[in-house]
Amino acid sequence: MKVSVIGSGYVGSVTAACFAEVGHEVICVDIDRKKTEQINAGIPPIYEEGLEELLQKYAGKKLIATTDYEFAVNETDISFICVGTPSAEDGSIDLSIVKAAAASIGAALGKKERYHVVVVKSTVVPETTEKFVLPVLEEASGKIAGKDFGVAMNPEFLREGKAVHDFMHPDKIVIGAIDRRSGDLVSELYRTFECEVTRTGPATAEMIKYANNSLLATKISFANEIGNICKKLGIDTYEVMEAVGKDFRISPKFLNSGAGFGGSCFPKDVKALIGKAKAIGYSPVLLESVISVNERQPLLMTEILQRKIGDFAEKKIAVLGLAFKNETDDIRESRSIPVIAELLRLGARVSAYDPMAVENMKRIFPAIEYCSKASDALKDADACLVMTEWDEFRNLDSEFQNMKGKTVIDGRRVIKAKNIDYEGLCW
Numbered sequence: 099m100k101v102s103v104i105g106s107g108y109v110g111s112v113t114a115a116c117f118a119e120v121g122h123e124v125i126c127v128d129i130d131r132k133k134t135e136q137i138n139a140g141i142p143p144i145y146e147e148g149l150e151e152l153l154q155k156y157a158g159k160k161l162i163a164t165t166d167y168e169f170a171v172n173e174t175d176i177s178f179i180c181v182g183t184p185s186a187e188d189g190s191i192d193l194s195i196v197k198a199a200a201a202s203i204g205a206a207l208g209k210k211e212r213y214h215v216v217v218v219k220s221t222v223v224p225e226t227t228e229k230f231v232l233p234v235l236e237e238a239s240g241k242i243a244g245k246d247f248g249v250a251m252n253p254e255f256l257r258e259g260k261a262v263h264d265f266m267h268p269d270k271i272v273i274g275a276i277d278r279r280s281g282d283l284v285s286e287l288y289r290t291f292e293c294e295v296t297r298t299g300p301a302t303a304e305m306i307k308y309a310n311n312s313l314l315a316t317k318i319s320f321a322n323e324i325g326n327i328c329k330k331l332g333i334d335t336y337e338v339m340e341a342v343g344k345d346f347r348i349s350p351k352f353l354n355s356g357a358g359f360g361g362s363c364f365p366k367d368v369k370a371l372i373g374k375a376k377a378i379g380y381s382p383v384l385l386e387s388v389i390s391v392n393e394r395q396p397l398l399m400t401e402i403l404q405r406k407i408g409d410f411a412e413k414k415i416a417v418l419g420l421a422f423k424n425e426t427d428d429i430r431e432s433r434s435i436p437v438i439a440e441l442l443r444l445g446a447r448v449s450a451y452d453p454m455a456v457e458n459m460k461r462i463f464p465a466i467e468y469c470s471k472a473s474d475a476l477k478d479a480d481a482c483l484v485m486t487e488w489d490e491f492r493n494l495d496s497e498f499q500n501m502k503g504k505t506v507i508d509g510r511r512v513i514k515a516k517n518i519d520y521e522g523l524c525w
């Protein structure tokens with residue numbers, strides 16, 4: 099089939115490359131010309147394992163990128179909206195980018211003769227596809243949904259760092275369509291995937307995505323709550339959760355306590371669902387607690403450190419890990435951001451290291467010291483905070499001996515080194 103993918107970020111570029119891999123012809127559309135040029139040259143606009151190989155294989159052949167909506171819509175049967183859905187000031191969802199993309203697709207649809215299906219893959223709160231995107235498409239095209247074109251919602255469950263693998267081997271495919279014809283076309287696109295397909299309506303598909311992310315975020319905040327209580331009692335929460343996870347109704351996944359969840363989705367999506375719930379007159383107390391536990395968690399790192407080394411003024415604190423999790427350069431909502439801000443507020447000097455995310459963090463904290471090796475960040479530091487679960491931190495040992503003080507607060511349970519003054523965040 100011929101597919102256009104609107105937005106070439108984490109989800110769009112991976113969706114496009116993977117659809118090419120399963121045999122479709124793909125046109126990527128982005129308003130950022132630099133990204134379209136990169137894709138056409140086989141260069142991934144973001145880092146994801148396996149993405150470069152796919153782009154090298156298909157760019158300029160089965161996969162091309164453009165800024166031209168009209169061309170992309172005209173040449174394809176189906177368009178996937180994969181643009182960002184950030185938080186507005188009050189935490190609710192900001193749909194302005196989705197609106198712009200839908201209006202551009204709509205304008206192109208207005209000039210197209212053949213039937214076309216528009217699929218929302220961006221994470222959007224329930225009712226958005228039918229009550230917001232569909233009317234924008236109708237107005238911009240002058241056509242009627244369900245008659246002249248189809249509309250569907252197909253949420254994405256990939257994780258950053260494992261995005262290509264997750265897209266190619268999904269646990270589930272959810273297709274919420276306004277009518278059978280739209281849903282059948284989306285289903286046809288996924289026919290080679292060996293995975294159960296859930297067919298439903300758009301609002302249910304939208305809610306499945308939010309319930310999924312909110313439950314995973316809830317598991318993490320729950321593990322952190324238990325971890326904080328365990329710490330006060332001198333109990334090892336990792337031992338507790340390992341046993342709890344053996345109950346097949348619970349599963350051991352996503353019960354690692356620590357500095358909390360970051361990333362472009364969990365914080366934003368839980369807040370967006372809170373915003374939607376409030377807008378319809380429901381007070382989501384559990385979801386609000388998931389966020390408050392998560393916001394308190396990184397600041398417990400600096401509280402513990404203060405108890406151990408006292409005043410931060412003029413002290414050098416090494417921060418290991420800037421990405422919101424391992425295997426990515428993404429720093430969006432990284433738990434190291436509030437920690438570095440707090441260290442600076444309290445007068446500390448910060449030396450930071452991350453295997454991939456240094457360049458991105460420079461945009462937020464241009465004035466701290468960035469190092470190209472963990473050992474450089476640790477040299478002469480008074481203390482160290484470990485913020486990201488990078489595997490290479492598990493092998494650090496003698497590097498800690500070049501610190502002035504030997505205090506290491508581990509926010510991710512990754513440090514194995516001996517002869518240091520080690521303290522876990524909640525164990």
Ligand SMILES: NC(=O)C1=CN([C@@H]2O[C@H](COP(=O)(O)OP(=O)(O)OC[C@H]3O[C@@H](n4cnc5c(N)ncnc54)[C@H](O)[C@@H]3O)[C@@H](O)[C@H]2O)C=CC1
Pocket residue numbers: 104105106107108109110127128129130133180181182183195198199219220221222254255256257258362363
């Ligand atoms: N990042 C992730 O791991 C996942 C993200 N999602 C959801 O997918 C959506 C996209 O997320 P990301 O890929 O992370 O966003 P992103 O910010 O990495 O990428 C968005 C892309 O859209 C482009 N864009 C902006 N306005 C445009 C327009 N009018 N027309 C065409 N392109 C335009 C931007 O230049 C950018 O390349 C969000 O709703 C997110 O919640 C869902 C599952 C996983």
Ligand SMILES: O=C(O)[C@H]1O[C@H](OP(=O)(O)OP(=O)(O)OC[C@H]2O[C@@H](n3ccc(=O)[nH]c3=O)[C@H](O)[C@@H]2O)[C@H](O)[C@@H](O)[C@@H]1O
Pocket residue numbers: 221254255256257258259311314318351352353354355356357358359360361362363364422423424487
């Ligand atoms: O909607 C999305 O964008 C995506 O959000 C998450 O994926 P992602 O944000 O890439 O990363 P995760 O691996 O889920 O980790 C999120 C955060 O939780 C933290 N985490 C994870 C697991 C755990 O046990 N404890 C914990 O603190 C990680 O350190 C990280 O900061 C979901 O896992 C994906 O299924 C979903 O598609």
